[in-house]
Amino acid sequence: MHTNNNKHRFGTNLIHANTGIDGHFGAVNVPIYQVSTFNQEDETNNGRYDYSRSGNPTREALENTIAQLENGYAGFAFSSGMAAISSVLSIFESGDEILVSHDTYGGTYRVLTRLFSKFGIKTTFVDTTKVEKVEEAITKDTKAIYIESPSNPFLQVTDIKAVASLAKERNVLTIVDNTFLTPYLQQPIDLGVNIVIHSATKYISGHSDVIGGLVVVSDEKLAEEVKFVQNAFGAILGPQDCFLLLRGIKTLKVRLDQQLKTALQFAKWLEEQSLVSRVYYPGLKSHPDHKLISEQANGYGAMISFQVQDEKVARHILQGVKLASIGVSLGAVESILTHPATMSHASIPKEVREEKGITDSLLRLSVGLEEFEDLKQDFNAVFQSLEEKALIK
Amino acid sequence: MKIETLLVRSGVGRDPSTGSITTPIYQASTFAHPALGQSTGFDYARTANPTRTALEEAIAALEKGEVGAAFASGMAGVMAVLALFKNGDHLIVSEDLYGGTYRVLNEIFSEQGITVSYVNTAHLEQVKDALRPNTKALFIETPTNPMMHVTDLPEAIALAKQHDLLTIIDNTFMSPYYQRPLELGADIVIHSASKYIGGHNDVVAGLVVARCSSLGEKIRFYQNAAGAILGPQDSWLLLRGVKTLALRMEKHNENALKIANWLTAHDLVEKVYYPGLETHPGYEIMKKQATGFGGMISFAVSHPDIVSTLLENVKVITFAESLGGVESLMTFPARQTHADIPEEIRNRVGVTNCLLRLSVGIEHADDLIKDLKEAFDAYQQ
Numbered sequence: 001m002h003t004n005n006n007k008h009r010f011g012t013n014l015i016h017a018n019t020g021i022d023g024h025f026g027a028v029n030v031p032i033y034q035v036s037t038f039n040q041e042d043e044t045n046n047g048r049y050d051y052s053r054s055g056n057p058t059r060e061a062l063e064n065t066i067a068q069l070e071n072g073y074a075g076f077a078f079s080s081g082m083a084a085i086s087s088v089l090s091i092f093e094s095g096d097e098i099l100v101s102h103d104t105y106g107g108t109y110r111v112l113t114r115l116f117s118k119f120g121i122k123t124t125f126v127d128t129t130k131v132e133k134v135e136e137a138i139t140k141d142t143k144a145i146y147i148e149s150p151s152n153p154f155l156q157v158t159d160i161k162a163v164a165s166l167a168k169e170r171n172v173l174t175i176v177d178n179t180f181l182t183p184y185l186q187q188p189i190d191l192g193v194n195i196v197i198h199s200a201t202k203y204i205s206g207h208s209d210v211i212g213g214l215v216v217v218s219d220e221k222l223a224e225e226v227k228f229v230q231n232a233f234g235a236i237l238g239p240q241d242c243f244l245l246l247r248g249i250k251t252l253k254v255r256l257d258q259q260l261k262t263a264l265q266f267a268k269w270l271e272e273q274s275l276v277s278r279v280y281y282p283g284l285k286s287h288p289d290h291k292l293i294s295e296q297a298n299g300y301g302a303m304i305s306f307q308v309q310d311e312k313v314a315r316h317i318l319q320g321v322k323l324a325s326i327g328v329s330l331g332a333v334e335s336i337l338t339h340p341a342t343m344s345h346a347s348i349p350k351e352v353r354e355e356k357g358i359t360d361s362l363l364r365l366s367v368g369l370e371e372f373e374d375l376k377q378d379f380n381a382v383f384q385s386l387e388e389k390a391l392i393k
Numbered sequence: 394m395k396i397e398t399l400l401v402r403s404g405v406g407r408d409p410s411t412g413s414i415t416t417p418i419y420q421a422s423t424f425a426h427p428a429l430g431q432s433t434g435f436d437y438a439r440t441a442n443p444t445r446t447a448l449e450e451a452i453a454a455l456e457k458g459e460v461g462a463a464f465a466s467g468m469a470g471v472m473a474v475l476a477l478f479k480n481g482d483h484l485i486v487s488e489d490l491y492g493g494t495y496r497v498l499n500e501i502f503s504e505q506g507i508t509v510s511y512v513n514t515a516h517l518e519q520v521k522d523a524l525r526p527n528t529k530a531l532f533i534e535t536p537t538n539p540m541m542h543v544t545d546l547p548e549a550i551a552l553a554k555q556h557d558l559l560t561i562i563d564n565t566f567m568s569p570y571y572q573r574p575l576e577l578g579a580d581i582v583i584h585s586a587s588k589y590i591g592g593h594n595d596v597v598a599g600l601v602v603a604r605c606s607s608l609g610e611k612i613r614f615y616q617n618a619a620g621a622i623l624g625p626q627d628s629w630l631l632l633r634g635v636k637t638l639a640l641r642m643e644k645h646n647e648n649a650l651k652i653a654n655w656l657t658a659h660d661l662v663e664k665v666y667y668p669g670l671e672t673h674p675g676y677e678i679m680k681k682q683a684t685g686f687g688g689m690i691s692f693a694v695s696h697p698d699i700v701s702t703l704l705e706n707v708k709v710i711t712f713a714e715s716l717g718g719v720e721s722l723m724t725f726p727a728r729q730t731h732a733d734i735p736e737e738i739r740n741r742v743g744v745t746n747c748l749l750r751l752s753v754g755i756e757h758a759d760d761l762i763k764d765l766k767e768a769f770d771a772y773q774q
Contacts, residue, residue: 034596034630036594036595042701046729050713050714050729051715078465079622083469085620086620093504107618111619115615119479119480208423211438211442211620234465234493235469235620238627240625240626240627241624327436327437329422332422336423342429
């Protein structure tokens with residue numbers, strides 16, 4: 001296991017995390033071990049590595065790094081964020097119940113309701129932003145509370161410390177999807193959480209070039225359980241992609257510092273636009289959870305959702321913007337504009353989606369590293385053309 | 394097109410904008426949409442990535458199936474297929490199968506209410522005896538790992554069809570170059586592509602091919618939902634490996650036959666399990682359903698002490714898990730690949746403390762035989 005290096009600040013730890021892998025030839029970075037198997041010295045004792053599904057040095061360097069950044073006991077790398085989520089869910093058994101943030105990523109919703117349900121794992125969706133609702137929902141079968149905070153796409157904030165301490169009292173695990181904030185801005189294990197999950201495809205990689213998932217656990221017992229599933233199911237991350245995540249981690253702080261700044265400017269600007277009826281960004285003072293997130297996180301992230309007048313306007317924006325790519329995914333150096341109803345949350349049935357407020361007029365912007373003035377001009381041009389076309393009543 | 398040609402054509406001609414002979418490595422997670430509601434065919438790389446798609450279409454063409462799917466490991470491929478079943482289903486599985494498959498069936502799927510009977514599928518009456526009203530599939534390795542039992546595929550598939558069972562074949566040991574179970578009527582083929590398909594001990598990966606699109610869609614749903622996909626770099630390395638599959642398999646086969654014959658004649662070897670030997674009980678069946686015998690040999694030595702001496706003294710052959718690469722590897726199944734199987738079951742099926750498994754590489758056969766001879770000599774001294 002890694003040794004925690006608390007004497008440095010976060011930005012330094014990003015560059016100098018202890019990977020646990022000895023350098024050869026003085027190379028500053030961990031080599032890409034494109035290998036499936038390892039020579040064994042002795043038939044009775046397996047060496048440190050035997051087969052890459054069980055352990056690969058490049059993957060281990062990444063796993064040790066994320067464990068340190070999240071202040072956890074051990075880290076694990078998976079072939080996608082969904083593989084990380086599915087692997088964590090696999091530690092539960094038939095008959096177990098999991099309470100899940102009602103405003104959650106469509107892929108998580110799908111795997112819970114269509115795959116794990118088949119194996120007898122029960123999911124109850126609950127508004128985790130209200131601790132009393134979580135408390136009411138806990139039953140004798142509840143084994144875990146699964147939180148996204150801020151949530152996707154409405155950026156609702158759950159009081160992680162309060163839920164984790166309630167969970168602990170009731171002998172229930174707390175799992176937090178920390179994709180939107182990253183360990184730079186939020187360290188859930190320090191707030192009492194047992195398992196942290198990342199779609200590392202997003203901010204950890206930061207370059208829209210890797211599909212990957214990461215898990216960090218708080219103690220040895222959970223580490224053994226997740227390790228067993230990782231090796232047995234084998235949804236591991238390949239060495240090239242592990243290296244790219246290690247590479248992405250080096251610039252996590254500088255990327256986010258810039259993205260946070262631009263996101264706040266952009267959210268404020270959006271609020272002033274007559275075509276925009278509502279802006280969801282927890283960094284805005286108008287956001288209902290602004291105070292809570294200011295206490296439990298070191299920043300507000302760079303994800304903004306906003307509501308426009310109707311689907312027609314949303315469609316025009318999606319067609320008109322030039323700088324932001326239209327696509328799913330988020331957290332990259334490129335700004336990405338998403339239509340949650342038909343893209344990131346399309347796997348949720350329409351009636352459930354609309355009940356959640358994910359209507360056709362909702363847009364989600366992942367703010368990238370482009371300059372604020374350019375992003376503003378890009379959107380402004382579309383807003384103006386809309387007004388000229390008199391589409392607005 | 395002959396399979397040698399198909400192999401070389403894998404991933405070729407997929408980039409008209411540049412004419413690149415090989416498929417580019419699309420190190421991309423997401424794809425820009427031309428407009429709302431429009432797609433280039435690629436939206437998010439978990440769902441589909443052009444490099445992975447090239448590999449998936451190549452393996453489907455090679456195995457003569459409709460849908461191919463690439464996974465993060467052979468076990469992730471096995472999991473995707475097992476996820477077709479649900480609480481209450483029963484499966485019949487080859488009894489000496491890879492330890493990792495045994496582990497997920499026994500420790501994970503059993504908890505989810507899926508029951509399994511392990512039989513020697515080389516004896517079809519054992520399969521018949523194991524049938525239950527809720528049996529949903531027959532899962533076969535042939536030849537098996539490590540005992541090299543050969544199942545008559547056309548007969549087993551006919552029996553399965555009679556009882557409305559899916560037939561799932563782990564084709565890792567043979568590769569599509571030597572054996573194509575879908576052509577024989579099987580429903581699903583699984584590969585640990587870390588082995589012969591990759592061929593260079595440099596990738597961990599799994600491939601699944603479904604004969605019909607309805608089964609293929611279910612596997613794709615799981616692939617996307619659970620997300621145990623193969624990354625673009627590893628997908629590309631498999632496409633690269635596939636090009637030399639025919640040449641490699643021929644050489645593996647040629648070397649393996651020489652070594653199997655040499656081992657058979659050695660005093661310290663009790664028994665050699667290689668289906669290319671005429672004395673092997675599955676030899677005639679192999680000749681009917683496959684076009685070669687592969688490069689995997691298991692052999693039992695006369696005393697457990699010989700095992701450690703051999704493993705310590707081989708120099709050209711590497712002591713390591715895995716198989717199917719250009720480098721020869723020797724494995725001690727009882728302690729490595731099959732360590733998850735309880736001892737009494739291991740001994741009953743023959744995976745004893747005297748059994749070694751050799752994945753014969755493409756080095757010169759004389760060097761491999763000399764290496765083995767010197768290791769045996771070390772014991773005799």
